Amino acid sequence: MRKIGILTSGGDCSGMNAAIRSAVRSGLRNNVEMVGFRKGYVGLMKPDYITLDSKAVSGILHRGGTFLQSARSPEFRTIEGQQQALANLKNLGVEGLIILGGDGSLTGALALHNLGFPVIGIPASIDNDIPFTDMALGVDTALNNIIYAVDCIKDTASSHARAFVIEVMGRNSGYLASISAIAAGAEYALVPERDFDLSEICQQLRARYEEGRDNAIIILAEGAGNAHQIADSIKDAIGFETRVTVLGHYQRGGAPTVFDRLLASRLGKNAVDLLLKGEKGLMVGLSNNSIITTSLEDVVKGEKKPHDEMLRLAEVLGI
Ligand code: F6P
Numbered sequence: 001m002r003k004i005g006i007l008t009s010g011g012d013c014s015g016m017n018a019a020i021r022s023a024v025r026s027g028l029r030n031n032v033e034m035v036g037f038r039k040g041y042v043g044l045m046k047p048d049y050i051t052l053d054s055k056a057v058s059g060i061l062h063r064g065g066t067f068l069q070s071a072r073s074p075e076f077r078t079i080e081g082q083q084q085a086l087a088n089l090k091n092l093g094v095e096g097l098i099i100l101g102g103d104g105s106l107t108g109a110l111a112l113h114n115l116g117f118p119v120i121g122i123p124a125s126i127d128n129d130i131p132f133t134d135m136a137l138g139v140d141t142a143l144n145n146i147i148y149a150v151d152c153i154k155d156t157a158s159s160h161a162r163a164f165v166i167e168v169m170g171r172n173s174g175y176l177a178s179i180s181a182i183a184a185g186a187e188y189a190l191v192p193e194r195d196f197d198l199s200e201i202c203q204q205l206r207a208r209y210e211e212g213r214d215n216a217i218i219i220l221a222e223g224a225g226n227a228h229q230i231a232d233s234i235k236d237a238i239g240f241e242t243r244v245t246v247l248g249h250y251q252r253g254g255a256p257t258v259f260d261r262l263l264a265s266r267l268g269k270n271a272v273d274l275l276l277k278g279e280k281g282l283m284v285g286l287s288n289n290s291i292i293t294t295s296l297e298d299v300v301k302g303e304k305k306p307h308d309e310m311l312r313l314a315e316v317l318g319i
Contacts, residue, residue, distance in 0.1 A: 009040030009105035013138025022268030041076035131302035133285025202237035
């Protein structure tokens with residue numbers, strides 16, 4: 001294989017740059033020309049691309065986001081968009097493509113594979129909702145961002161004897177909420193994977209304040225309810241001041257953690273190795289600290305296993 005393309009698609013996350021750097025350096029070491037498409041599938045359809053030499057990827061390992069930029073592209077969901085991308089890849093002499101992104105982006109990768117183009121996917125989404133990988137890129141950094149914010153909020157919450165509802169991202173997944181609630185010592189994690197009874201929570205919160213505790217942290221997964229409505233119900237029921245903090249896109253940025261830098265470096269190199277071996281239509285992932293591959297078809301059809309052990313742990317810890 002003489003030329004490999006790489007793109008980042010969907011919501012960005014920390015670790016994307018580190019994965020691009022690793023893939024580029026692995027490709028160059030094997031005398032493969034590397035090109036990066038800008039803004040995900042948008043750049044593939046235009047085409048909008050840059051040549052990636054070793055210098056182009058220096059100084060990016062520690063930076064959050066993606067220097068190739070990212071986008072969500074409804075046009076690429078159409079067969080016309082996919083055919084346009086395919087024609088551009090052929091004209092440019094690109095023989096393989098590495099795609100970083102979440103479930104929507106990997107569905108796009110499968111579409112290209114089904115049209116006969118060699119593709120390898122890398123799971124990258126803070127939601128950690130992609131099946132066949134224990135962790136996706138960006139999850140660990142997002143969790144660390146959340147923990148930092150919750151610790152700060154806890155300080156001010158206790159100074160004012162307030163309850164806080166802190167909304168975290170995750171789309172339909174409660175992974176970020178349950179893990180951060182465990183790691184930050186929150187009182188509750190409200191997640192889509194587990195039913196909750198708000199009136200029972202309010203009773204427990206009231207008892208908590210009566211016992212003399214000076215704060216309560218409720219971490220809400222964005223897919224589990226409306227933060228302001230929940231905060232209003234809590235305030236009315238317990239009679240204590242309640243505030244809402246929506247952490248939003250803060251969670252997605254920042255320097256990647258060691259875990260994300262290492263995972264990104266492993267996945268980037270492995271993606272190139274697979275293409276050079278003639279493998280295609282696969283996603284590289286992490287299982288029991290080993291790099292594994294799964295067909296993109298299984299990834300797209302599959303469902304992420306609920307994080308049952310963590311949910312049980314949360315219960316035992318009274319969350
Ligand atoms: O999928 C990643 C994610 O950050 C979700 O957690 C969130 O719901 C969504 O993307 C936000 O999308 P956007 O950046 O387009 O607002």
